[in-house]
Amino acid sequence: MNTxxxxxxPQRMKxxxxxxxxxxxxxxxxxxxxxxxxxxxxxxxxxxIIERVSGQGTLLCQISNTRIALSHGAAEQIIVELIRxxxx
Numbered sequence: 001m002n003t004x005x006x007x008x009x010p011q012r013m014k015x016x017x018x019x020x021x022x023x024x025x026x027x028x029x030x031x032x033x034x035x036x037x038x039x040x041x042x043x044x045x046x047x048x049i050i051e052r053v054s055g056q057g058t059l060l061c062q063i064s065n066t067r068i069a070l071s072h073g074a075a076e077q078i079i080v081e082l083i084r085x086x087x088x
Contacts, residue, residue, distance in 0.1 A: 010081035015052065016059065016072055023051040024080030031077040042068060044078065051084075 010025075018024050026048050029036040043063050044050065053060040059070045070078075 010083070012079055012081050014076050015050065015061070015070070015078040015080050016075035018052045018080060018082070019086065020052055020054050021086040022082060023049055023084040024082050025049055026078060027081050028079040029077060030079065035074075035077065039074070039078070044068070044070075049083065050078075050080065 012027060013024075015024065015026075026044060026046050028046065029039055029044070039045070043066065048063055051062045053062050053067065055069075057072055059072065059075050061068055061070055061075075
């Protein structure tokens with residue numbers, strides 16, 4: 001007898017919670033509209049892949065071949081779904 005399976009739901013978290021070396025797909029930007037627009041202008045928009053390279057207070061992140069630094073507060077406003085736990 002077949003039992004219904006729950007659909008796969010990727011683990012969502014704030015970018016600030018993503019471990020160093022892990023990558024996630026941006027799902028949502030929260031906060032004020034101006035803040036979200038500024039993130040998008042920097043290349044941090046919904047559906048992009050972002051990797052957390054290092055950091056605690058200030059996070060160094062990589063998008064494609066570009067590295068950007070984000071404050072911990074900014075990283076708290078970016079919701080990602082985990083796609084790779086750590087870099088091989």
